[in-house]
Amino acid sequence: MPPSSDWSERSRDLSQLLARAGSGDRAAFAALYERSSAHLFAVVLRICRDRAQAEDILQEVYVNVWRAASGFDAAQSQPLTWLTSIARNRAIDSLRRARTQPQIRANTFSDDEDSDVYDATADDNPGPLELLSRAADARALSHCMQDLSAPQRQSVALAFYDGLSHAEVAEKMGEPLGTVKSWVRRALMSLKACLERASERDSAIGKDA
């Protein structure tokens, strides 16, 4: 995987394709799919797990993108951000129908801040905590992570990467729902300041384009 601080750069590549797709250019749309579908598919797969369903969702996402491409406003949003949001929303929407039996294991929370029991997944995919940590590294946000307690990191990573609801996170972490809610909330608010600085940095980089 290439170093991933190039979100803005990748977005710039995509914005031309998206603009052309918006005016009906099928070749541009095909190129857009070629360049973005592996990312979107991976995002969707993490949340909904079922491969066939993830493929259906991906299909819906791109049909929607084709239809809505002319309405994309590059001044408001980066293409990759926009695309990823659409894919995540679709995947999360599918959960309320599909996830009748969430894969939940009750775990006793460990006192050891560095232990990562939630990363023990059945497949070889990195766990949500690992993803959060890699993303933080890639985005030069590691210092933000230090502001968060271990359970805050875990709860927000489970919710964001794996699409778990508060209740599912609570069950998985073996903690009360109210506690988990406030962890997620505090983690998000505490990330906000750091992430804002990062996005300011990104837009500053973007200005020379």
Next chain:
Amino acid sequence: MDYSRAALADHLAAEYVSGSLRGPARRRFEALLPAHPRLRAAVREWQSRLMPLTVSIEPRKPPAAVWKRIEARIGGATPPPARTSWWSQLALWRGVSAFASIAAIGLAVLLSSPGPAQPPVVVVLSATGAAGGAVVPASFVASISGDGRALVTRPLVNVSLQADRALELWALPGSGAPRSLGLISASGATVVKKGKVLEGATGLAVSLEPAGGSPTGAPTGPVLYVGKLQI
């Protein structure tokens, strides 16, 4: 609850974008988005903050069959033409919430067969889904006289509005800014006589405005209904 409060908007948007807002609360939030610019802005900000965190997810190439299916689905369709900016925001929202296809919003147009007598044209203005806390979803019907000089609007189901809100009708030209056709009734028929204002219009839209209508001469609230005009 006052959804315009900045802190609340920010908190809800954070939960929505992070994915932890679920079930009926999530759907309620999505229904509120079109009518609440502050919520939409908060969502966009959280998306720019959080979406880049997905870079650490290892890409997974989808099977070729997915693209084939997409290609088949978009084969005959031509995406709608570019719109003006307020219009784009609506489309952006639709894309982001990803549950309304433009085809669905796009509007059944019932067109009488053209004849020498220029019979009236009936346009159905479909709900955009922007019906949040302010109004109930419904559709409007606009009957336009054959000469395009007058039209009558009527909601299919009465729309309940907050007391300080009004519905304003707009003619959408092929290019350029929408032109106001005045306020229309949320519960009964409104006759609009504006000379040749419909000339060059390619669609009609109804936006939610402060009582008395848009203070700026352009739509300021969410566009609740749109219909395509094919005269």
